[in-house]
Amino acid sequence: MTYQVIIPAAGQGKRMGAGKNKLLLELDGIPVLVHTLKVFEADAACTGIILAIHPQDEAAFKVIIRKHKLTKAKRLVPGGEERQHSIFNALKTVTDHGIILVHDAARPFIQKDDIKRLTETAEKTGAAIIGVPAKDTMKKVENGVVTTTVERSSLWAVQTPQAFRVPLLLQAYEQADRDHFLGTDDASLVERIGYPVTIVEGSYDNIKLTTPEDLFFAEAILKKRKT
Ligand code: CTP
Ligand code: MG
Numbered sequence: 001m002t003y004q005v006i007i008p009a010a011g012q013g014k015r016m017g018a019g020k021n022k023l024l025l026e027l028d029g030i031p032v033l034v035h036t037l038k039v040f041e042a043d044a045a046c047t048g049i050i051l052a053i054h055p056q057d058e059a060a061f062k063v064i065i066r067k068h069k070l071t072k073a074k075r076l077v078p079g080g081e082e083r084q085h086s087i088f089n090a091l092k093t094v095t096d097h098g099i100i101l102v103h104d105a106a107r108p109f110i111q112k113d114d115i116k117r118l119t120e121t122a123e124k125t126g127a128a129i130i131g132v133p134a135k136d137t138m139k140k141v142e143n144g145v146v147t148t149t150v151e152r153s154s155l156w157a158v159q160t161p162q163a164f165r166v167p168l169l170l171q172a173y174e175q176a177d178r179d180h181f182l183g184t185d186d187a188s189l190v191e192r193i194g195y196p197v198t199i200v201e202g203s204y205d206n207i208k209l210t211t212p213e214d215l216f217f218a219e220a221i222l223k224k225r226k227t
Contacts, residue, residue, distance in 0.1 A: 002047045006090040009105035010054040010079020035108035049073040052086035102186045103161035122163035129187045130202035131158040162186045
């Protein structure tokens with residue numbers, strides 16, 4: 001069972017406030033982007049990486065890809081205004097009918113076993129996402145006042161990768177484009193065309209590096225993995 005992966009990397013990293021794309025920040029002396037790409041480079045089931053990049057990062061990313069011998073990241077496509085546009089640009093270049101994953105470049109701690117369970121599920125069902133059960137009590141709040149306490153057992157924090165059969169994801173993206181609908185993840189586009197999405201339990205370590213404090217969590221995860 002093989003798959004290709006779209007990796008959106010064309011953001012600006014505004015909330016990280018590093019003055020450059022957060023994917024260029026280093027963890028253990030290696031850029032975040034490389035940590036993420038290496039996971040797929042090392043996974044024999046991954047047959048290709050399609051990387052969506054911002055034109056301003058193109059030169060730097062190409063140097064990094066060469067330096068770290070990342071042979072699977074051959075296809076670079078221009079990113080768009082929003083994450084969804086970046087992924088749509090990448091998806092339009094996919095011609096096969098197999099399984100496609102979408103994985104944020106800003107989640108460097110994804111592991112091969114979780115990718116395997118996810119892709120196997122997507123092969124069976126057509127659409128699968130990885131996530132973890134919510135740990136906190138969740139409340140709905142309006143104008144500063146709690147309206148309800150949401151039943152926690154039904155709530156999941158959803159991550160990437162998300163995995164789909166190519167024609168299904170393409171259909172969902174084309175429909176969202178026609179409707180000018182912007183979702184916060186890929187599965188939401190598939191859900192809105194009425195297709196069931198299966199959830200696979202992943203790891204709390206699979207964090208997205210978003211704000212500066214996430215870098216402390218990242219160091220802690222790396223330290224744990226070395227022991
Ligand atoms: N991304 C993208 N194209 C965009 C926006 C985001 O490819 N137009 C990518 C980012 O590079 C990142 C992933 O989508 O790998 C998740 O986005 P996010 O964590 O929001 O990163 P940024 O958009 O870079 O950060 P911010 O929102 O703080 O500017
Ligand atoms: Mg963003």
